[in-house]
Amino acid sequence: MSAPGAAPGAVIEQVTARAITVPTDAPEADGTLSWDATSLVVVQARAGGGSGIGYSYAAAAAAEVVREILAEAVCGRDALSPPGSWEQAKEAVRNIGYPGVAAGALSALDIALWDLKARLLGLPLSTLLGRVRDGVRAYGSGGFTSYDDTRLREQLGAWAREGLSAVKMKVGSEPGRDPERVRAAREAIGPDVELFVDANGAYDRKQALALAERFAAEAAVSWFEEPVSSDDLQGLRLLRDRAPAGMQIAAGEYGYELHYFGRMLDAGAVDVLQADVTRCGGITGMLAVGALCRSHSLELSAHTSPSIHAHVGCAIEPLVHVEYFHDHARIEQMLFEGAPVPKDGELRPDLGAPGLGLELREDVAQRYAA
Secondary structure (H helix, E strand, C coil), X not given: CCCCCCCCXXXXXXXXXXXXXXXXXXXXXXXXXXXXXXXXXXXXXXXXCEEEEEEECCCCHHHHHHHHHHHHHHCCCECCCHHHHHHHHHHHCHHHCCCCHHHHHHHXXXXXXXXXXXXXXXXXXXXXXCCCCCCEEEXXXXXXXXXXXXXXXXXXXXXXXXXXCEEEEECCCCCCCHHHHHHHHHHHHCCCCEEEEECCCCXXXXXXXHHXXXXXXXXXXXXXXXXXXCCCHHHHHHHHXXXXXXXXXXXXXXXXXXXXHHHHHXXXXXXXXXXXXXXXXXXXXXXXXXXXXXXXXXXXXXXXXXXXXXXXXXXXXXXXXXXXXXXXXXXXXXXXXXXXXXXXXXXXXXXXCCECCCEECHHHHHHCEC
16 A cells, blocks of 8 residues: 555656855864855756655756766656666766766765655655654754854854753864863853864874864863864874873865775764764665664764754664754755754654755845855
C-alpha cells in the first residue's frame, strides 16, 4: 500500500540550478580568510508532479556543473532512489575532478533528490531517513576575528541568553590577542555555557599547544577546532594527545570524499569528526560519514547549513550537535520559508511539513541572483 502522496515509478523529469550571492551584514574573517559575501547554489528537481529543493554553500561554478553535467546524468532515473542517482552523478564528474566545486554541485543535487522523495511520499525528511532523536543540539557560531570586542560580546552573549548551551568564536589572525578575546567571550556568556574556538588551521603546532593550555586555564575552552591545518594529521594527533583534559580536538569540515574522513579517523587525529552535508556528498554522503563514525565509536558534529542538518542530524546516531553558523542561519531565514530556529537549545525539524519543510522565496532569490 502506497503512502499518502506516493508516486510509484516516478522518474526525475527536470533539474535546475541557480547561484545566489548574499552580502554579509558586516565584514567577516577567521584565522586564515576574510569575506564580505556568501555564495550558494540552489538546485530544484521535479518528478511525478512534485518538486524538491537542495542547496550547497559553493561557488557559482557549481550551478554550471549541475546544469551541464549532473542534470543529464540523473534525469529519467527513479525519483525514489536517490543513492542510485548519486552513483550516476559521481561517475559523470570523473573527468573534471570530484573534490571541491563538483562535490558542492553533487551535494546540492543529492539533497534536492532526497527532499523530492520525501515530498512524493508525503513525509518529513527526518521521518523518511528514520529518526533516532527528535531534535539536535545547536551551538551558536560566529565571533569573527573581524569583530571588535563589543560586537564579539554582544553576539555570543545573545546566544547564551537565548538558551544555546555552547557558542564558538574564531581565533588565529592575531595570536597575541587571542587569549584576551577568549577571556572577553567567557565573560559575555557566563560560566555555564560551553566555549568553543576555531582557528581554521592558522596556528603552527607549538603555538596551538601553548594556546590550548591558556584557553583551557583562563576561559575553560572545551573545543579546539582545526588548531593546525586539517591536512596535518600528525599535528592534530599531537594536539589530541597533549591538549588539556576536557578539551576536544575537532576537524573534518573540508572533507569531500569518504576516504578523507577514513584517513582522519585511522590517524586518531580528532576527538570529534566534523562533516558538512553540502560538501561531503549531500544526504547520501552524510549518512555514510555517520556510519563511519559509528564504526569507530567516534562522535560526529555537523558543520553549518542548519536547516538541512536539523533533519539529517536526527537520523545519525553518533551526531552530537549542529553548528548554528551566523552567516548561514541568516541567509536561510532570508531565503527559505520554514527555516528552523533553535528552541530550548535544539533545532527540531518540522514534522508537519514534507521533505525539508523549506519553500524558496523567489523574490529574495531573484534579488541576490549571481
